[in-house]
Amino acid sequence: MTEKKTREASLVIDDCWNKIGVWSNSSRLCPELETIIHCRNCPVYASVGRKLLDRPVPEEYGKEWTSVFSKISTQEKTTIRAAFVFRSGGDWLALPAKLIQEVVDMGVIHSLPHRNSNILRGVVNVRGKLELCFSIGAVLDIERFEKVVDKGGKYVSPVRLVVAEREGERIVFPVSTVYGSFRYAEGMLQQLPVTISGSKAAYTKGILCVEDFDVGLLDDQLLFDALKRNM
Numbered sequence: 001m002t003e004k005k006t007r008e009a010s011l012v013i014d015d016c017w018n019k020i021g022v023w024s025n026s027s028r029l030c031p032e033l034e035t036i037i038h039c040r041n042c043p044v045y046a047s048v049g050r051k052l053l054d055r056p057v058p059e060e061y062g063k064e065w066t067s068v069f070s071k072i073s074t075q076e077k078t079t080i081r082a083a084f085v086f087r088s089g090g091d092w093l094a095l096p097a098k099l100i101q102e103v104v105d106m107g108v109i110h111s112l113p114h115r116n117s118n119i120l121r122g123v124v125n126v127r128g129k130l131e132l133c134f135s136i137g138a139v140l141d142i143e144r145f146e147k148v149v150d151k152g153g154k155y156v157s158p159v160r161l162v163v164a165e166r167e168g169e170r171i172v173f174p175v176s177t178v179y180g181s182f183r184y185a186e187g188m189l190q191q192l193p194v195t196i197s198g199s200k201a202a203y204t205k206g207i208l209c210v211e212d213f214d215v216g217l218l219d220d221q222l223l224f225d226a227l228k229r230n231m
Contacts, residue, residue, distance in 0.1 A: 082181050088137040117230055
């Protein structure tokens, strides 16, 4: 008899608990049950359990788990980011949500004397503090459009002022519509289509699909640098 057959023969067990024990359907039960009540309390049941636990590990089983534990996990972590989505003119845009300080009602924009710039609109009062107000649409060469009020009872977001801050630089800019925060994975950011060119392409990192419309994710560093040059 080979070593393998000898090992298999030594593991042959008599599962009496299934034949005459508590798990059997036989009318003839083990007389020991009157004393020990349940097979779990039987030394025969315990002995067989120890034998099963102490049996040698099959060669194939050992190789399989050695292969599993030796593999290095290559699963990449997915980074989730948040973008603040808004509309400037007729274009949907987004900035990193962490830059947005607050959204306030539209106020009066006071022009600055001796300044003639489409980008720097002037100053606006935000909670008692004068803030520089810029036009992102002017930076991106977005055409102005007449906002149409929906007569079907659908809510239309009013024009708002967005306060943003990046590395200590604080700006305010008007938006025609506020969508709000949108969470996305890095893989969701699509490349710019070839139809986008000029300033829009220069200041846009990529395209996000939000519900049923496309949103241009702006490069906040380039945008803030452009705004600072107009201060």
